[in-house]
Amino acid sequence: MKTQTLLLVTMALLLVGTSTRRAADVAENWTKHCGSCHGADGTAKTKAGRMAGAKDLTDGAYQKQFTEEQMLQRLKDGVVDKGKEKMKPFKAVLSDEELKALVAKVRTFAK
């Protein structure tokens, strides 16, 4: 009985541990790979963002211009405009799961 309770508590703690770690990963990935251009808040008011020409992701009208599938595709393959790379491809850097989580995060910026 006692061992069983201990086991249950351990399992519960493990579950909590995994879910918080996963949530932190999205935020971490955003800061590490996206925030330099798109900003912590998605408004792209950063030096690198202005140089690259990143747009305001909190703009709901802008976000309506692309679907989640299109976002995912652009994140994987990058954005190239007139032969110039505006956003690099992330498929070699981040997994599908991580990119999908970032797509979901991008949607939370839209007002």
Ligand code: HEC
């Ligand atoms: C070097 C700066 C830079 C970095 C780093 C960067 N982006 Fe971008 N991003 C851009 C630019 C520039 C555009 C294109 C804006 C345009 O002209 O439409 C863009 C476009 C986008 C779009 C709009 C996609 C579409 O379908 O039009 C999304 C969503 C996005 N980025 C998310 C991300 C995420 C998530 C990351 C991190 C994994 C990231 N970006 C990293 C510069 C950057």
